[in-house]
Amino acid sequence: MKEEKSMKVNSPRVAGKLPKIGIRSVIDGRKEVREPLENQTMNMAKATADFLTKNLKHPNGMRVECVISNIISNVAEAAKAEEKFSEENVGLTITVTPTWCYGSETMDMDPFRPKAIWGFNGTERPGAVYLAATLAAHNQKGLPAFGIYGKDVQDADDTSIPEDVQEKLLRFSKAGLAVATMKGKSYLSIGGMSMGIAGSLVDPNFLEDYLGMRYEMVDMSEFIRRIEKEIYDDQEYERAIKWTRENCTEGPDDNPPERRLNRQRLDQIWEFVVKMTLIARDLMIGNPKLKEKGFEEESWGHNAIVAGFQGQRQWTDHFPNGDFMETILNSSFDWNGIREPFIMATENDSLNGISMLFSHLLTGRAQIFADVRTYWSPEAVKRVTGKKLEGVAENGIIHLINSGSATLDGTGEQTDENGKPVMKPYWEITPEEVEKSLKATLWRPALLESFRGGGFSVDFLTKGGMPVTMARLNIIKGLGPVMQIAEGYTVELPPEVHDVLDRRTNPTWPTTWFAPRLTGKGAFKDVYSVMNNWGANHGAISYGHIGADLITLASMLRIPVAMHNVSEDRIYRPSAWSAFGTTDLEGADYRACSNFGPLYGKNKK
Secondary structure, eight states, X not given: OOOOXXXXXXXXXXXXXXXXXXXXXXXXXXXXXXXXXXXXXXXXXXHHHHHXXXXXXXXXXXXXXXXXXXXXXXXXXXXXXXXXXXHTTEEEEEEEESSOOOHHHHSOOOTTSOEEEEEOOOSSSOHXXXXXXXXXXHHHHTOOOEEEOOSSOOOTTOOOXXXXXXXHHHHHHHHHHHHHHHTTOXXXXXXXXXTTOGGGSOOHHHIIIIIOOEEEEEOTHHHXXXXXXXXXXXXXXXXXXXXXXXXXXXXXXXXXXXXXXXXXXXXXXXXXXXHHHHHHHHHHHOOHHHHHTTOHHHHSOOOEEEEEEOOXXXXXXXXXXXXXXXXXXXXXXXXXXXXXXXXXXXXXXXXXXHHHHHHHHHHOOOOEEXXXXXXXXXXXXXXHHSOOOOGGGTTOEEEEEOSSOOOGGGGOOXXXXXXXXEOOOGGGOOHHHHHHHHHTOEEEEOXXXXXXXXXXXXXXXXXXXXXXXXXXXXXETTTEEEEEEEEEEEEOOOHHHXXXXXXXXXXXXXXXXXXXOOOSSGGGSSHHXXXXXXXXXXXXXXXXXXXXXXXXXXXXXXXXXXXXOOOGGGOOOOGGGGGGOSSOHHXXXXXXXXXXXXXXXXXXX
């Protein structure tokens, strides 16, 4: 593959500074207490900031920055810290203290900012007492906060951060950064509802009340206008079409011979879909090159952190489909090199697009968009193939396959230090892994029975053995948004089994075989129950078992989780959730989310 030198850190694509983490160092205001503890308190804040800075990156690869406040012992010093945080674009806060302080005078009162408190577990001073008292104040005021309390007592001069505290600091911070990053950004709907899919009926109230985001919409005819008037970067287009011809291999055409498009038409379609890709990206984030061509308004874009393309059917009945555009945008590389993936939902399924966005912000990785298409029981597989499912697939598998759009990272051709397949954050991907991903991919002429305007569908098979998490948002009338989460593994079937099962659906589309991790009860009693309880036809699949991070993020946004297979010891929600019940955690989650309401919706009451 001929590739330009990749940029390992992207500058922010959308307007707004990257959020920072505010570290609030809180202390007892009495002089005799304060003076001896100032160094210990500030060192605790510095250790927290140093730990987070070393271990967290934004999805664009830039290190997360922390801002340490002045020492806070009273309301005036709290206001001074707030002024500093406002200037520094702090999006979430962690209050740290080894001692007793005056809770309601020193607490973070911002109603929209995720907040946590780490009360040092030491016997010399009651940091844990401040933690409990201030969490009670947060709960009483309706400002839920996360508590961090190490399970083991530490000595007063111990500056280390215990592992259990580290885990909570990271889980809270990743979710809080996701909340802060989404605020003020846009979901761009390119077109409207696709084939009656409910998720493509974009709900502005959900975006505004729960995520603090805007809803932007453009008609699909904008592609035609921009193509005909050449509203794109001509030089980049020449580079893009050259890269595409050199690296995107056409696969067999499964259309009947009499319906197959000729070479000239296929070449025209390649040119068309490459231009669609440039235009969709420019619609999302803008392009200063367009201003140079005299198109200043178009150069701005829509400040979109996520987008969706309707496609079917009004577009695809006449024009080439959007599969190439969606696949390349969702991948961690293109003709410009290795870069942060965009988030683009097939069929304008905004709820799956937002699910992809959640997981991308938590991990920095590309996301697979897929139909949750078919449950294959062990018995059914044996009947049609004569083979027995084994290993993690022994209880059955789910066929994740969509009509030709999924990130190329999903091939599994990236590898860890042990040679195992992974999906990496873009800054860890090598040019060799990009080349392997492209070589593992075919671009199949679209089946004209579904896509009358032609196009190309990406065709690959995901490698097995990757830990993955499938997630999905759904909106229920009278209830609002709910989330579903299923951790599991990708599966590699014997070729003869895969071929039989794949051809029963559509061999021109990308396939991921998924085996959810079972718990023996509820929706995870068996694989059939996972499929039967899934709330929509689509799912967002992320590398890694990130269900616990998604649960924490959902609680910050006040979105209850309807089903998950995350162990209880990994679940981390605001302390107020325990007041709604400790034996039925899912029921308590629903009650707490209903009680506090959507994060940004309260300002409309």
